[in-house]
Each structure stands twice: as C-alpha cells, then as structure tokens.
Amino acid sequence: MPRRPLVPLALAFALLLPTATTAQRAPAPREVPAAMREVREADLKRDLYAMASDGMRGREGGTIDELRASIWVAEQYRKIGLAPKGDDGTYFQWFNMVRTRVSTTMSRVMIGGQSFALFTDVTAPGVVPIEAIGAITWLADLADTTVDVRGKIVAAMLPAPNPASIRPNSYPLNVRYVDAAIAAMNARFARRGALAILLVADARTDAAFGPFATMRIRGLYDVDRGVPRFNGGSDRLAPMPQLGQGAPPILLVRASMAATLQAQPTAEIAVRLERFETPCVNVIAELEGTDAKLRNEYVLYSSHQDANGTRYVIDGDSVWAGADDNGSVSVAQFAAARAFVKKPGKRSVLFVHHGSEERGLIGSRWHAAHPVVPIAQIVAVINGDMIGRNHPDSASLLGAQPPHRNSPEFVAMALKANALTGKFTLDSLWDRPTHPEGWYFRSDHVPYARVGVPSLMWTTNLHDDYHTPKDNPQRIDYPKLTRMAQWMYLTGWFVANADKRPALDPAFKLER
Ligand SMILES: [Zn+2]
Incomplete structure (x- = not known):
C-alpha cells in the first residue's frame, strides 16, 4: 500500500508548533468552551480497554457479540446522562441485515x-x-x-x-x-x-x-x-x-x-445458496439543545460499535478486537457527550453508533433512510473511523476536497477546530478519488452524504494491524486519540452553536 512518507514533513511541522502539552497549558481561546476539559485521556483509555477487551469477542455485526457491545454502549450513555432516541423509548434502533451465502x-x-x-x-x-x-x-x-x-x-x-x-x-x-x-x-x-x-x-x-x-x-x-x-x-x-x-x-x-x-x-x-435475515442494531442517544428554535436541528456524531469478530489466529490471538477500528471513535463520542452534558449547545446532538459497518455500512445505510429525526433536521454528520494510530501529528479529514466535499462551510468549521485543538498536519492524499484504498467510501458518513447532509470523516488512516487480532487497546496512542477527540468535539460545538447551519454544496456529486 503506497503511503506518504509522513515522518520528515510532520516532524518539521512539529518543530514549528507548540506541543499538545504546552497548548493545553496556555489559556484557551474564547471559542473553546471550558467543557472541553471533559474530553480526558484517562476516560478514553479506560473506555477503550473495556470496549475492545477480549470479552467483547470482536463485536461482529449480526451476532450476539454485537448485541452485547451495543448494550454496553447504551449503558455508557445512560451513565453520562443522555436520553435514549431509538425505538420505543430505548437506545436501540433495530433493523435486519440480509445475508446471502453458500450453504x-x-x-x-x-x-x-x-x-x-x-x-x-x-x-x-x-x-x-x-x-x-x-x-x-x-x-x-x-x-x-x-x-x-x-x-x-x-x-x-x-x-x-x-x-x-x-x-x-x-x-x-x-x-x-x-x-x-x-x-x-x-x-x-x-x-x-x-x-x-x-x-x-x-x-x-x-x-x-x-x-x-x-x-x-x-x-x-x-x-x-x-x-x-x-x-x-x-x-x-x-x-x-x-x-x-x-x-x-x-x-x-x-x-x-x-x-x-x-x-x-x-x-x-x-x-446451493441460502438467504436469511439477522437482527442488528444502531445505538442512538440524544442531548437536547438550549435554543427553543434551534433545538429542532441536530448535529450527528457517528461511529460504529461492531468489529470483525473472532477469526483465524495470529500470534496466539483469535479476537479481532477493533480497538482503533472503531473503538477509538466510539469512546471519543462518549467524551464529547460528557462535554455536551456539561455545557449543551444551542442545537441538539445525536450520538449514533452504527451496527454492522464492517459488513458494508449496513447500520448507517439503514439510519440515513430511516432517521429517528427528519433527515432535513440533521445539519451535519461528524463521522470518525480509526483515530488513534500512526504519526502523532498526522490525520486526515475526508470530504474536505472535491469531489467528496459537500459543504465548504462545514469544512471551514472543522479546520478552525483543528487549529484550536490537535493542530494536525492534514494528509490530503486519502481524500482523493485516485487513492487506491477508496478510503472515503469505507465509513458511515457516506450514506448521509448521499441523502444531502453535510458530512465529514475523521481518521488517522490504515496501519498494519488493521483487521487483524493486533488491533488492540495496547497499541493506541492515547495522547493522539485525546487530541482527535477534542477536535471532533469542538467541531460539533461550532456546528451546534453556529447562527446558520452549514450549507450544502449544490454541485456535490460523488464519483462512484
Ligand atoms: Zn471501521
């Protein structure tokens, strides 16, 4: 897999900037709410060790392991103090995944x-x-x-x-x-x-x-x-x-x-083939906004709680634990939820963990077609997938450049938030239509972009442990994960409080 030689450029950049530690010590700019302190490395680490533990058995979509993990995710929101927004007053939105396979x-x-x-x-x-x-x-x-x-x-x-x-x-x-x-x-x-x-x-x-x-x-x-x-x-x-x-x-x-x-x-x-359906679930929690009018609009944080289950053994381990993919963003959403509970924004916020993303964006394809609030009231999707690995100062924002960019105003908010938080050097190669991985099309923002919601994806890209039993919590860069979580939180804070919701680019058209 071709990769940009990140180290020399990013190191040079790092020398010109204050490190994350000194940035945290400096007085926070006016636009950064004090509630961002709720995004804590210790919480992220504790939550990720729990979510990507061997006991979760790799959380494979359409299995009892995904359901177990989903119950655990819902329990975190109940503890944080968010309201359920799924079916019948629960945190769960149910749907059926269709499987066709050789019998x-x-x-x-x-x-x-x-x-x-x-x-x-x-x-x-x-x-x-x-x-x-x-x-x-x-x-x-x-x-x-x-x-x-x-x-x-x-x-x-x-x-x-x-x-x-x-x-x-x-x-x-x-x-x-x-x-x-x-x-x-x-x-x-x-x-x-x-x-x-x-x-x-x-x-x-x-x-x-x-x-x-x-x-x-x-x-x-x-x-x-x-x-x-x-x-x-x-x-x-x-x-x-x-x-x-x-x-x-x-x-x-x-x-x-x-x-x-x-x-x-x-x-x-x-x-001979067999076709059957199997239950899957999205976990959805809500924090209501403070503005009587704007609270009918929603910022949607997006992750997926599933991973790839238990498969063939590598180095004595059969649990494909999915710590980076996508425990990392799941726990970042809990941290953002704690910050929003501390200080709610004008608009409401939905925290969605999509089921069976690994099986083909199944949960987000379902929720984008059957949203729990009218789709026109979802003003932006802040999706992340794998945000805790690779060079400490490098990250990607997918949907930031044509043809994937569907809202320049939303991109501007995300870039401003980066400048006030992680100060990452953004690698633009992964957002290009020519990138061999087709990375833009491989996560849960895509169905929302297709139905006209401004959508972006935060990621720190692939690594050699991707979709193996080696993607475990010990290999996560927690200071980096914290800065990514702060960046995603602050972007959502900006969207939640903007006078005008980010406009959709009418010329937006995906290349496939
Ligand atoms: Zn993923």
Whole structure:
C-alpha cells in the first residue's frame, strides 16, 4: 500500500508548533468552551480497554457479540446522562441485515466418488449456485478460449495472476494474490456456459487457502430499503460483481487435487445458496439543545460499535478486537457527550453508533433512510473511523476536497477546530478519488452524504494491524486519540452553536 512518507514533513511541522502539552497549558481561546476539559485521556483509555477487551469477542455485526457491545454502549450513555432516541423509548434502533451465502449444509461436492467439504477442501469464491453431474474435462491450455466448455465440468491449474492486477489494498498479500487470480478466471470464463470450473490452487494460493475461505464463506451482506452504498444499486450486485449474480461457477480446490482431476473422474456438484435475515442494531442517544428554535436541528456524531469478530489466529490471538477500528471513535463520542452534558449547545446532538459497518455500512445505510429525526433536521454528520494510530501529528479529514466535499462551510468549521485543538498536519492524499484504498467510501458518513447532509470523516488512516487480532487497546496512542477527540468535539460545538447551519454544496456529486 503506497503511503506518504509522513515522518520528515510532520516532524518539521512539529518543530514549528507548540506541543499538545504546552497548548493545553496556555489559556484557551474564547471559542473553546471550558467543557472541553471533559474530553480526558484517562476516560478514553479506560473506555477503550473495556470496549475492545477480549470479552467483547470482536463485536461482529449480526451476532450476539454485537448485541452485547451495543448494550454496553447504551449503558455508557445512560451513565453520562443522555436520553435514549431509538425505538420505543430505548437506545436501540433495530433493523435486519440480509445475508446471502453458500450453504454448507445444503451443498455437496463429490469427485471420483469421494466427498469434499466446502470451504475446507473446496472453496466457492462466488455466491453462485452450481448444479453439475458428469465427467470432468481437463483443460491443459487455459489460454485457448476457443475450447467449447458449454454444459461441461472442466478443470485446470489456476494460473498466477498478472502482478499488476493484484490490488494494492490493506488485505494480506496472499489473499489479494488469490483474489486477482480468481478475478482473471472470472473474466476468462464469463459467458462461456461451463456447468462448473474446478481450479487447482498453485502453491501460493494453497498457502492462502484457509484465510481466503474465511473471507468468502461469509457471503454477501445487505440491507433492504437502505441508502445504496454506491451509485446505482444494492451491495449484493454492485461493488463485487465477481461474487454475485452472473459470475461463472468456479470452485477452487487444493493443490494436492491436481493428479486426481487430470484423470478426469466423474463429479457430482451441488452448490446451493441460502438467504436469511439477522437482527442488528444502531445505538442512538440524544442531548437536547438550549435554543427553543434551534433545538429542532441536530448535529450527528457517528461511529460504529461492531468489529470483525473472532477469526483465524495470529500470534496466539483469535479476537479481532477493533480497538482503533472503531473503538477509538466510539469512546471519543462518549467524551464529547460528557462535554455536551456539561455545557449543551444551542442545537441538539445525536450520538449514533452504527451496527454492522464492517459488513458494508449496513447500520448507517439503514439510519440515513430511516432517521429517528427528519433527515432535513440533521445539519451535519461528524463521522470518525480509526483515530488513534500512526504519526502523532498526522490525520486526515475526508470530504474536505472535491469531489467528496459537500459543504465548504462545514469544512471551514472543522479546520478552525483543528487549529484550536490537535493542530494536525492534514494528509490530503486519502481524500482523493485516485487513492487506491477508496478510503472515503469505507465509513458511515457516506450514506448521509448521499441523502444531502453535510458530512465529514475523521481518521488517522490504515496501519498494519488493521483487521487483524493486533488491533488492540495496547497499541493506541492515547495522547493522539485525546487530541482527535477534542477536535471532533469542538467541531460539533461550532456546528451546534453556529447562527446558520452549514450549507450544502449544490454541485456535490460523488464519483462512484
Ligand atoms: Zn471501521
């Protein structure tokens, strides 16, 4: 993953500025309320160690672990003194996540009279049904696309992908290698009418077989009647065409199967899909504003309480604890809530923790379509995702530049708040449409931006522990997290008290 060489520039910048410690000792400017003292490093640390503890089991969306974490989040707001704003006088807004996946109970793969277990011996890269019985045809030369494979079960070695096609994103390199190899085969076999395509893993794919299966066994996630994540439709179809409808019926098999398949035995393959719904929850708390008129308008703080559950073990740990992602912003919201309780603003404030963000922004897509207050009364979304890692003086504000910027006035408030708090050097690369991670599109502000709410995302960007069991509370930079939390709090304070709500840029249009 290309990264900007942050250290030299940021260090040079740090020399020119007072450190955070001296800034805190200096008298606070008039615009900074004394209540900002409620944003305390000790509270952030205590809360994060609790939220990202092993006992929370990685808070996976759509599981009992997300519900446990959500109850804990709601309990924090009750203690802080915020009113519930979810369903029926509770802190919880319920919705159903839709899952479509290959059924391991209804599917079976028999080759040469022997049974093979799905996602252990054989992996389905796509969520595509397969029904095939017959003799296997071995394809010695895959490059010959004139071979008629219609109505046949074919098998071949999986070729290594073109290195340039391996996406430079944050997933483990060996998994990205397999992704690229399978994507090339999807293209090669598209619309050629094979009944089933068995691809024998090369050594590198075989080494990544387990982690690849762990990713693909989960299938696809969506929410009905939510705001679409991308232009033009549902998550089941749009962003991952290689997984969903229309993908060729590919199965990846272990390297050790090569000789068996070359003997062209008969096969009986039934890959069947299952679709079901599972309850998820947004946690929503409210602090009412002081102004009789403006209290009908809302500043919305946004985080997600879910993480990635328990998965494969790295260094003896199976809990993907999600301390930075996104315990860091969740606890920053508690701190902002304490400051707002101490001194409420003119406008009201909603503190929202979205469920199942990691499964495709499910909770925010739901709430942006079914908000607890009319969407026109939400004046700004202050979303954060991962704010406690990387260089102490570097951060990003996504939605600060075109085409992602939807309110220059809101951006100006955020920049002013940065100058009065964290004084971060802002890295603008991650907000660009050309950034390989597409970082802007990967958090909960996006559905709100799509429905016309001024929206920004605070982040300190990716790191090597992202989506691994190593994203734990011991690795967080707490002084940095405190400055980020102060910055987000003060931005919300400015929005809550501005004479005019930040205007939406009428020309705003996302590139995807
Ligand atoms: Zn996240």
